[in-house]
């Protein structure tokens with residue numbers, strides 16, 4: 423089933439760079455908070471600070487959306503929320519299946535942030551027969567035997583893998599064969615997928631390793647402390663791959679803890 427690795431283009435088909443796409447959720451999160459406080463407009467500087475991005479970059483990002491703001495007034499908050507949501511495909515409901523309902527899968531199933539951002543947990547799937555029919559976060563767990571049926575009947579295009587690493591590729595292949603075209607992989611393994619399938623990998627331990635590197639460097643900068651050795655590429659993977667390399671430093675360090683596989 424796995425016929426090759428997906429290579430993401432540097433830009434999306436409509437000319438929006440991947441780095442900009444990766445920042446849109448940060449803007450949306452900041453804008454949603456402003457909208458909840460009924461703030462009507464926001465300057466690029468204020469919004470950039472709230473999103474943790476520099477304002478020149480924000481203006482450049484918004485120019486790809488055709489949004490330039492009004493001089494002296496700023497950006498219309500509600501309109502930008504709509505525009506970014508539409509760009510991210512969030513104006514429609516996305517059914518999602520989660521496979522592997524252990525500690526992590528159960529926590530994800532109960533996470534309210536999916537629903538509020540337009541992601542409906544359509545099904546929970548696990549290979550353990552003892553779990554079949556048991557509700558987790560109010561949703562009954564279904565057996566992996568029914569995976570293909572569940573995916574096709576619900577028209578699911580996004581799958582979340584929270585299984586042990588050793589079975590993640592098999593689960594991935596089954597999801598893809600059933601029609602899933604986007605996978606969020608939490609298992610610590612590299613997945614192979616056919617062209618046309620997007621994989622994003624979340625690895626919190628890699629994020630911690632990057633923080634450890636910065637901690638070590640800070641310690642090395644203290645007067646009298648020994649400078650740490652430069653890390654090898656393997657020790658400090660770029661979690662911003664797919665976005666601009668090196669963008670994790672400075673005000674843009676708040677990239678999502680998610681990366682292309």
Ligand SMILES: NC(=O)c1ccc[n+]([C@@H]2O[C@H](COP(=O)([O-])OP(=O)(O)OC[C@H]3O[C@@H](n4cnc5c(N)ncnc54)[C@H](O)[C@@H]3O)[C@@H](O)[C@H]2O)c1
Pocket residue numbers: 521522523524525526527547548549550566584585586587589593607608609610624625626627
């Ligand atoms: N990315 C991260 O930051 C992060 C954080 C924590 C855990 N993890 C990873 O997430 C995965 C799950 O961790 P956990 O602590 O929830 O483990 P867990 O053992 O609690 O749960 C794993 C679940 O997967 C199920 N399962 C096993 N084989 C399956 C299959 N073929 N199809 C469907 N379900 C299957 C098991 O029955 C179990 O319910 C692991 O790979 C772990 O390393 C990643």
